[in-house]
Amino acid sequence: MKVLQIQSPGNFEILEVDPPIPGPGQVLLKVLAVTTCPHWDMHIFDGQPMFPGVPLSYPYTLGQPGHEGCGEVVCCGEGISEFHPGQRVCMWRDSGHHVQGCYAEYVVKEAWELVPIPDDARPEHWAPFELAMCVSVHIQLAEKLDLVQGRSVAVSGLGPAGLICIQLLRCAGAASVAGIDPNPMRRRLALQAGADRVIDPSDPSFASLPKRGQKGCFDTAFDCAGNPKAVSAAMKMTSSLVVLFAVQREPYIFTPDLWGGLMLAGAQPHTREGALYARDRILTGGLDLSLIVSEVMPLGDYSRAIGLLKSQQALKVAFIP
Template sequence: MRALQIQAPGKAAIVEVEPPRPGSGEVLVQVEAVTSCPQWDLHLMAGEQMFPEVPIQYPYPPGQPGHEAVGTVTEVGDGVRGLRLGMRVAAWRDPGHDQLGSYAEYVVRAEDDLLPVPADLPPEALAPLELAMCVQVSFESLERRDAIAGQRIAIGGLGPAGLVAVQLARVHGAAEVIGIDPVAGRRRAAHELGADRVVRPEDLPEPRHRWTGDAPFDVAIDCVGSAPSVQYLMDRTRLAVALFGVLREDVAFGWKHFIGLGLLGYGEHHRGAAEVALRHVLDGRLDLGALVTQSMPLTDYEEGHALLGTREALKICFYL
């Protein structure tokens, strides 16, 4: 069968690999479509580490880093109880990058890593479910502090994760949603998806008050992952900043943040968060298809990667 393989920085090719077979508790999925995860795709094609001190070895495992997938169950292993042949499913959990990934015609996944999805929704509306689950985890961290409903929430970075966060902030009852991004097109997308205000970082210069803790935002979620972005939000947020973007640098939490501000690390992926996200997709309050700005065959992966790198594409749906 065919699968994508990143063979070296800047070089990807379609290769032939042996079709996988499901083991106990697993199913074989014929992949319909996969949406890009720009962080992984851009880092791997650039030869840059996604996480500090985790080296990359090339050629990368076939099918990787594809993990936001939707497809059809074509074979069922022993012990599978909840899935059946012909069922359409979406992946909610990335099982790791040391095995065959979903940029492939067929992939094996554990039953628990998949959720049944409707047959009548387009793949763009379902494949990014794993991303939606991840963002929902950050909202759960804030909810445990009663820090969303009725609050002013800032979303730092309006890439795919930030646009999911804008929508989930509305779902979770935020009083005001402020999207922050230097790119005009991303600010427009956030406004269309429910942000009350969209601004450039330089449009909000005032910091939190060093003694009272008063600030432009009550809570914030950073979807960028850079130290300057996190620091910007910490300096302008009253109650809590939740980290979603992969932070590779240290940030300075100091005396001016001492009064009232909490800095929340990322939580743990779990099926319940995926089920909540899927429920919001099905009830129309979470539009994952809006994240996808281009669709193309997997054979055009290098072209798609270039569009991600120049920000001409926000998220790409690759179909098999």
Template sequence: MVAKQTMKTLQIFGAEHADLIEVPIPEPGPGELLVQVKEVATCPQWDLHIYYGRPMFAHEQAVAFPYSPGQPGHEMAGIVAAAGPGCTLKAGQKVAAWRDAGHHRAGCYAQYVVMKEEHLLPIPEHVPFRKAVSLELGMCVAASVMKLKQFEGIRGRRCGVNGLGPAGLIAVQMLLAEGAAEVIGLDPNPQRRELAIQLGATYCCEPESEELAKRGKPGALDLAIDCVGYPQAVRNIMDRTNTAVALFAVQRDDYTLRHQGLSVIGYPGHFREAAEYALALIVNGKLDFEPLISCELPLAEYSRGVEMLRRQEAVKICFIPGE
């Protein structure tokens, strides 16, 4: 009997307790692909919540440990190593994940991962993995941007982005790609404000700054995207926006609509069209995830990386499972 080849994958066994384990390389079933993971990026919200044992959503009571191997890794780019029956993508093709399989399936903090073909998009050969690794987050933000564009139009408008973490920095780039006249970023972290300016933001300020006028006054925002999610932050951006606020961030508490005539656009959910929209921006050079990656680490240093996220010493970290 021939022994199965093995690989290394991360598993979080309990709060602040993560280790690499060795498991057999999985085999793809019908409609599935085995992907050799070349790069996998942190999703700070997920990583910080799960690693420190805090539920991601308000309705959840506790994190069930040990967590599924490879999870919560889901922002991944790699190469198809093998294709199951019925697949159209072939071995050797470069791909990026656009949809998280869910914590009940093995995740991408691993040297190999099996994913449904429908949750992957092929990326052109000339596009580096680093520039496509966070396609899943790009899809998420694109869903809000596309909704805002559909309801209110973005071209020529004065737009704001509340919160300049990874999602907010992607939103800055997408709003500019859609022809916004100005994009103003709000964040208390000066390094993140500076990064947003490097990515094209008109200017950035602290959330309570008087640089940004209140709604109804000259200099207020036309449109905004909230990437923070906390009630006070949402109230603050509503107070500075005349027309519409898109709520992207995970909602943990109830919000109160403070102003008559202000439209609030809820999150529309995940869909492939948004992933294809984000990928087209990447290919056309209008969306770049690489500046969001603060450093590269081997997967064995996952705990160190999450601690860097907690201290806001990094925006995102790219792990290399093969090292």
């Protein structure tokens, strides 16, 4: 089978290797589509760890960092009865980068990491399903705190996660959703995703938006940018909860004026419950992952895909191995 391997920063090869064999509790999948996880791909391809301080060595693990995929069951290992050959599934969990990834024609997954999807599902539109699960568990947290339904919500950072977040907030009954991003293309996509309004943080009027304690401030905010300035602005404009979804690489400063009533929530555990939550909303039409897939191309065009991600000409790229 063909599999991508990053040999060194900026260099990759498509190798020919034997397909993996599923063990007990595992499933062999033919990968129908796999999408980039932009920050993972850009960091690993550039020789930078995704998380500060984590050791990084090359050649990188076969098929990695590909972990968002849709596939078709080829065969099952011992003890698997819930899946059958020919069935379409999505991978809801990143198995880790110590095992072969999904930038390959075939991959082995633990059965419990898969959820069934319709036979007529378009693979490239379902491939980002793992990200939908990641966002869903954060929406579920805010729902448990009764800070979504009927509330005014802001989403800062309108990349793939932000656009999923907007759609899920609409499904969850938010009274209003505002999208914040300096990129005009992404602001337009946010309106397509269901945002009531979009805001350019580089516009001078941004500084005059209502602050905490003032009429018209946000009840809840989701940070999908990971930028300290964006997080600071979200905290100053939000009365109750700021959910820090994006990977944090720099300190966020909680200033004295924020004391009293504001909750901060960091990354939430990834769960099958979150995966089923996302799948239900896709099946009922509330969540459309095709909105975040900008390009479809063969795996051999990996370098071109990275360039599109870096220039923000693409949100995600889907590969057909």
